[in-house]
Amino acid sequence: MAAELTSQQVLREWLFTILGERGGSMPAARALTEMERRYGELLSDGDWSLTKRGDESKWWNRTRFERKNMERAKLLVPASQSRGVWTLTEAGWGEYRKIADIALIVERAEEPKASIRLPGQPVGQKFPARAEEMTQRVIRSTAVAEYIKRIHGHICQICGIRLITPKGAYAEAAHIQALGRPHTGPDVAANVLCLCPNHHVLFDFGALAISDDLSVTDQSSGFSLGYLREVPGHEVGREYLAYHRSHHARVRDVPEV
Numbered sequence: 001m002a003a004e005l006t007s008q009q010v011l012r013e014w015l016f017t018i019l020g021e022r023g024g025s026m027p028a029a030r031a032l033t034e035m036e037r038r039y040g041e042l043l044s045d046g047d048w049s050l051t052k053r054g055d056e057s058k059w060w061n062r063t064r065f066e067r068k069n070m071e072r073a074k075l076l077v078p079a080s081q082s083r084g085v086w087t088l089t090e091a092g093w094g095e096y097r098k099i100a101d102i103a104l105i106v107e108r109a110e111e112p113k114a115s116i117r118l119p120g121q122p123v124g125q126k127f128p129a130r131a132e133e134m135t136q137r138v139i140r141s142t143a144v145a146e147y148i149k150r151i152h153g154h155i156c157q158i159c160g161i162r163l164i165t166p167k168g169a170y171a172e173a174a175h176i177q178a179l180g181r182p183h184t185g186p187d188v189a190a191n192v193l194c195l196c197p198n199h200h201v202l203f204d205f206g207a208l209a210i211s212d213d214l215s216v217t218d219q220s221s222g223f224s225l226g227y228l229r230e231v232p233g234h235e236v237g238r239e240y241l242a243y244h245r246s247h248h249a250r251v252r253d254v255p256e257v
């Protein structure tokens with residue numbers, strides 16, 4: 001039976017991650033529930049044992065304790081002002097971004113060196129199916145793509161759905177102005193959207209257009225699908241949206257081969 005308790009530092013990082021990904025604030029009970037949903041598998045039996053008072057698990061208690069430490073370090077708004085809603089301060093946001101960046105560096109260290117190979121440029125391989133999957137992974141696993149998915153909590157900016165898989169939440173980073181020729185869009189956050197696979201495909205095929213006010217229109221029916229969801233820390237580049245609209249307006253009348 002694993003009795004070691006999850007360290008205060010780790011609890012702090014989890015709390016930062018949850019708050020940062022959800023726009024910076026959350027009622028206390030929701031934050032704890034969300035931490036449990038996300039990190040529950042990593043908690044030990046010791047974490048789940050009750051405190052001496054017997055009214056809550058040790059990890060809940062220790063997370064509350066950590067929240068106080070964070071408040072003292074001015075990373076969270078004082079409880080007296082926030083009425084039970086745990087809220088990041090400006091300094092807290094800075095800390096969250098640092099944690100998100102470190103998580104990226106660790107993840108990327110385990111991946112093959114990212115070299116952009118564009119579609120149409122065969123990698124050359126003995127096992128085509130596997131290599132094809134690999135190519136896609138390399139293209140998509142840039143720091144920018146991971147940042148965008150993380151900051152949106154893997155929630156699609158169009159439909160608001162987050163796909164949950166046994167390996168965690170899944171979303172795709174969709175470049176607005178495509179990276180490949182002839183578009184040669186930049187790999188920057190402003191040129192990336194966090195989308196579910198369906199909306200990614202529809203967007204890439206020009207079935208959806210996004211206006212400067214971020215309203216989304218289904219091009220085949222003309223119906224509005226509402227507004228693109230936004231989070232702090234991710235400003236969508238209007239110039240890239242304009243490029244996407246004008247590119248697809250140009251190619252719309254050309255039949256697909």
Ligand SMILES: [Zn+2]
Pocket residue numbers: 156157158159160161195196197198199
């Ligand atoms: Zn979607």
